[in-house]
Amino acid sequence: MTQTKEQTPRQEITITGFGGQGIVLAGRILGKAAVLGDHKQSTLVQSYGPEARGGACSAQVIISEGTIHYPYVRHPDILVSMSQTGFDKFIGQLKEGGTVLIDQDLVQPRGLEGDVFPIPATRIAEELGRKMMANIIMFGFFTVITRAVSMEAALDSVVGSVPKGTEEMNKKAFDKGCDYGVALLKSWEKKAKGREGA
Amino acid sequence: MKNGHGDTTDFSIIFFLCSWGPHAAFQALQDSATQIPSEIKMVRIPCSGRISKALLFKPFEMGADGVALAGCETGTCRYGTGTSTAEKNVEHTRAMLNLLGLGENRLHLKTFMPEDSEGLLQFLGGFCDEIKDMGKSPVVPSPEAKAPSEGVELTKEVVAAHDIYACQDCGKCSSACPLTLVGKPFSPRAIASNIISGNVDSAEVKKDVWSCLACGLCYDRCPSAVNFPEFIKDMRHILKEGGSRDYLAHGGFFQSLMRTMTQKELRVNHWDWLPADIEQDTESKTMFFGGCAPYFDIFFSGFLGVRTSDILVDSLRLLNFFDISPLLLQSERCCGHDLLWSGDKENFLKLARLNVDAIQESGVEELITACPECYRTFTHDYPTEGVKVNFKVTHIFDLLEDEISKGAVGFKPFDRRMTFQDPCRLSRLENRSELPRKLIDRLKPVEFREMQDRAGGAICCGNSAWTGCDSYSKALQVKRIRQAQSTGSDLLVTACPKCQIHLQCAMEDPFLGEELEMDIMDLTSILAKTINWE
Numbered sequence: 144m145t146q147t148k149e150q151t152p153r154q155e156i157t158i159t160g161f162g163g164q165g166i167v168l169a170g171r172i173l174g175k176a177a178v179l180g181d182h183k184q185s186t187l188v189q190s191y192g193p194e195a196r197g198g199a200c201s202a203q204v205i206i207s208e209g210t211i212h213y214p215y216v217r218h219p220d221i222l223v224s225m226s227q228t229g230f231d232k233f234i235g236q237l238k239e240g241g242t243v244l245i246d247q248d249l250v251q252p253r254g255l256e257g258d259v260f261p262i263p264a265t266r267i268a269e270e271l272g273r274k275m276m277a278n279i280i281m282f283g284f285f286t287v288i289t290r291a292v293s294m295e296a297a298l299d300s301v302v303g304s305v306p307k308g309t310e311e312m313n314k315k316a317f318d319k320g321c322d323y324g325v326a327l328l329k330s331w332e333k334k335a336k337g338r339e340g341a
Numbered sequence: 342m343k344n345g346h347g348d349t350t351d352f353s354i355i356f357f358l359c360s361w362g363p364h365a366a367f368q369a370l371q372d373s374a375t376q377i378p379s380e381i382k383m384v385r386i387p388c389s390g391r392i393s394k395a396l397l398f399k400p401f402e403m404g405a406d407g408v409a410l411a412g413c414e415t416g417t418c419r420y421g422t423g424t425s426t427a428e429k430n431v432e433h434t435r436a437m438l439n440l441l442g443l444g445e446n447r448l449h450l451k452t453f454m455p456e457d458s459e460g461l462l463q464f465l466g467g468f469c470d471e472i473k474d475m476g477k478s479p480v481v482p483s484p485e486a487k488a489p490s491e492g493v494e495l496t497k498e499v500v501a502a503h504d505i506y507a508c509q510d511c512g513k514c515s516s517a518c519p520l521t522l523v524g525k526p527f528s529p530r531a532i533a534s535n536i537i538s539g540n541v542d543s544a545e546v547k548k549d550v551w552s553c554l555a556c557g558l559c560y561d562r563c564p565s566a567v568n569f570p571e572f573i574k575d576m577r578h579i580l581k582e583g584g585s586r587d588y589l590a591h592g593g594f595f596q597s598l599m600r601t602m603t604q605k606e607l608r609v610n611h612w613d614w615l616p617a618d619i620e621q622d623t624e625s626k627t628m629f630f631g632g633c634a635p636y637f638d639i640f641f642s643g644f645l646g647v648r649t650s651d652i653l654v655d656s657l658r659l660l661n662f663f664d665i666s667p668l669l670l671q672s673e674r675c676c677g678h679d680l681l682w683s684g685d686k687e688n689f690l691k692l693a694r695l696n697v698d699a700i701q702e703s704g705v706e707e708l709i710t711a712c713p714e715c716y717r718t719f720t721h722d723y724p725t726e727g728v729k730v731n732f733k734v735t736h737i738f739d740l741l742e743d744e745i746s747k748g749a750v751g752f753k754p755f756d757r758r759m760t761f762q763d764p765c766r767l768s769r770l771e772n773r774s775e776l777p778r779k780l781i782d783r784l785k786p787v788e789f790r791e792m793q794d795r796a797g798g799a800i801c802c803g804n805s806a807w808t809g810c811d812s813y814s815k816a817l818q819v820k821r822i823r824q825a826q827s828t829g830s831d832l833l834v835t836a837c838p839k840c841q842i843h844l845q846c847a848m849e850d851p852f853l854g855e856e857l858e859m860d861i862m863d864l865t866s867i868l869a870k871t872i873n874w875e
């Protein structure tokens with residue numbers, strides 16, 4: 144049993160931010176994508192507290208090909224942070240070599256060595272005219288960077304989870320996040336080759 | 342000259358012969374009844390330096406297989422600088438022949454002393470052999486101008502088509518026209534009313550039709566929406582068909598060059614000069630269409646020192662930056678813009694079809710261009726004139742704006758104060774003045790300041806389609822450069838190779854001289870120099 148469990152591809156993800164950013168919705172969209180689109184198992188634990196009034200809040204998602212026995216995330220493989228408090232609170236739990244995604248305008252990744260994937264998600268959302276969609280932009284970015292869920296499943300889940308009438312807008316936001324992810328990876332690849340300019 | 346295809350013995354070589362030294366040598370041959378090769382058609386001229394690039398090139402347009410220019414040896418020129426001028430003209434025209442795929446060796450310059458008749462004979466014989474080795478020129482001359490057509494009838498149609506009758510005689514056009522405003526005795530209202538009342542044949546109208554810049558400022562202001570540029574375009578066509586003279590800049594060199602490009606058999610080498618590090622891909626579904634900048638640079642190399650092909654190189658670098666390796670069409674020809682706007686619809690259509698056929702054959706889905714004239718011509722004039730385009734045409738600014746807005750791209754600080762000259766084709770005719778400004782906003786110059794007349798209301802660079810350039814064009818350019826200077830900028834940013842050429846031309850003014858000097862740089866070049874991955 145134990146052996147099978149170890150072999151099961153499994154990812155633990157913590158998404159943090161502050162109340163009102165749609166952190167929990169992002170977690171739910173992620174879980175739904177894994178289950179409905181990619182036919183895997185997934186759990187979601189949301190933690191509210193004083194957070195619900197604008198403080199730190201988090202969503203803990205596990206995605207696995209086998210059964211999940213314990214839904215709480217203790218050492219995430221991936222940490223997504225959309226607020227400084229959230230980052231500070233959870234960064235210590237990150238698995239060694241884990242992946243960190245941040246909203247670069249809201250989070251200073253202090254005390255962290257290794258790669259951080261930054262995106263100005265809130266700023267892009269503001270440019271699109273909807274600050275509320277920062278979570279969907281972040282989710283698009285997340286999908287490209289981590290490949291934790293497939294592209295198709297992710298997009299379907301976004302469209303199926305947002306309020307009726309806002310599908311197109313959210314799709315656009317998701318695409319923006321994806322585009323940014325692709326551009327960022329390309330940018331790093333180019334820099335690694337020493338080809339920063341034109 | 343007639344079409345010599347299939348007839349390999351019928352060669353034509355035009356021999357421009359200076360009246361002084363070389364002519365004496367030639368005469369000695371004639372006096373001794375020496376046999377001069379029959380292919381040689383001699384044209385006696387006063388000085389080799391007077392044979393401009395337009396004249397050196399014209400025989401090729403007319404189907405000549407070779408051209409030789411004979412002058413006096415350097416130092417023996419009766420006019421001082423004739424031979425050195427001839428050297429430059431020949432050098433540039435030879436470079437042009439290479440790009441065109443005709444080959445530089447079809448044109449030679451040679452100098453002779455009066456007593457050197459033996460050398461002259463040898464040269465002519467050798468040149469004939471060389472030309473025969475190269476074979477006949479693939480250029481088939483255009484048919485002679487047709488018999489004058491019914492200009493008045495046609496004019497009525499054009500007047501109706503563009504609704505010139507709607508003119509209320511209000512004069513708003515003339516109060517907006519940049520030519521009228523610099524003091525030229527020229528008024529769009531007067532042209533309109535003259536033509537409506539049937540005075541097409543007046544010398545005044547015939548000349549004014551060629552002066553208009555087709556800049557569209559008057560159309561912008563006209564309460565009756567009289568589309569002056571389109572009207573002028575058609576009027577030039579009618580006048581030309583009717584056999585009346587045109588007014589072309591640079592002796593009609595560019596129109597001549599473009600007409601020559603209508604030959605299907607020509608093996609054009611449009612991209613041979615490109616730096617080796619540019620990545621291209623013959624399988625790509627995206628093509629980059631460069632336009633005539635390489636020809637412009639050769640033509641003006643001795644004079645303005647413009648480098649408009651940098652725009653093409655920098656565009657390609659920007660595409661490569663975004664991992665786009667485009668297909669480049671070696672047989673690319675002029676889009677035909679200038680022929681269309683100088684009354685030669687027939688040859689415009691030939692170019693349009695050659696380009697569209699070649700592009701479609703290459704299987705590309707999208708065509709990118711950095712030239713506002715090519716952009717306008719492909720998107721608007723090809724379809725309007727009945728040439729269907731089944732690929733997408735994109736201005737490079739649109740593509741760049743799209744790619745940059747995906748993110749992770751920034752710009753290095755740019756240590757200049759800049760202002761911007763709008764290209765009329767993009768900013769006014771296509772109504773896209775916001776597009777270059779979006780990109781300018783992303784740059785990090787010390788300062789960006791707009792000129793007094795800007796965007797859709799900007800003033801022309803002084804000439805369009807190489808027609809009707811005169812001292813008023815110059816006055817207009819001087820006015821424009823002063824506007825640019827008064828913004829306190831030290832860099833004039835352009836987005837069209839011709840704006841760069843014409844404005845720089847004004848800066849060569851011998852009287853105003855340094856007072857007008859200002860650095861000019863194309864927007865694509867600034868983007869390419871400062872863009873970087875973040």
Ligand code: SF4
Nearest residue numbers: 508509511512514563
């Ligand atoms: S602005 Fe229009 S209506 Fe007025 S004179 Fe000019 S062409 Fe006629």
Ligand code: SF4
Nearest residue numbers: 518553554556557559
């Ligand atoms: S198109 Fe321009 S140059 Fe021609 S008449 Fe109108 S304003 Fe004057």
Ligand code: SF4
Nearest residue numbers: 590804810842843846
């Ligand atoms: S402005 Fe100068 S370069 Fe332009 S057409 Fe006139 S003379 Fe030629």
